Amino acid sequence: MAQIRQLVKVNSLKEARDRACQLVLQYPIEAQIHADLGGIMCEMGDYDSAEVHASVAVLLEPGSYMMRHFRAMCSEKRQDFPAARNDYSAMALQSNQMHEKVAAHKV
Numbered sequence: 001m002a003q004i005r006q007l008v009k010v011n012s013l014k015e016a017r018d019r020a021c022q023l024v025l026q027y028p029i030e031a032q033i034h035a036d037l038g039g040i041m042c043e044m045g046d047y048d049s050a051e052v053h054a055s056v057a058v059l060l061e062p063g064s065y066m067m068r069h070f071r072a073m074c075s076e077k078r079q080d081f082p083a084a085r086n087d088y089s090a091m092a093l094q095s096n097q098m099h100e101k102v103a104a105h106k107v
Helices: 002-009 013-026 031-043 047-060 065-077 081-106
Strands: none
Touching: 002 013, 002 031, 013 031, 031 047, 031 065, 047 065, 065 081
């Protein structure tokens, strides 16, 4: 993944996408790989594909705040504001639950 991130840094998006696609085929249940591929697709302006990979990442790691945030951003890029709102609402609920757990441990 470090090599793919380096390709993104130097704006070799097509090569980064191709390598990330290979990794998705090798490791189809790795959420971070889907999220990284989605990020590349987003950089390339393919928001539909980006959201698909973000959705797979959320399915694989439903508790991941960052995966859900990425999917919400993809929805916004596609101007699917109801979908983005759903993810942002879920993130707010998750954040509140985390704060409640922390507060309960302080007592």
